[in-house]
Amino acid sequence: MSKRLVDIDDETLRQAQQVLGTVTIKETVNAALMGTIQSSSRQAVSxxxxxxxxxxxxDLKDSSVMAQAWE
Structure with missing residues (x-):
């Protein structure tokens, strides 16, 4: 694990903590990063x-195929 020095907007952090249910900055950043990865995976699957x-x-538009479906 690496330490990083970043500037984080305090209000954005507070809102993210509220949404994610996290307390510390570390928890919040890690949860947000994991959420991004999971969201990307769900989007690709979708x-x-x-x-x-x-x-x-x-085939739903093909009337001959649909006619055979009901026979």
């Missing part, structure tokens, strides 16, 4: 899921 759904849903 985009992939949406792409797969879009491909699968193409």
């Amino acid at each position: 985009r992939e899921s949406l792409r797969r759904f879009s491909e699968a849903a193409r």
Whole structure:
């Protein structure tokens, strides 16, 4: 683990602590960084899921395919 010297806006820190339920600066920064990583992962999964759904849903527009679905 490395020590870093950064300037952090006090009001932004306070709001982040409130949202994240953290107390210390270290907790808050680490929680925010992990949240960013997790959010990015969820977004990538969501985009992939949406792409797969879009491909699968193409048949919904095809009347011959849909007619066979009800036979």
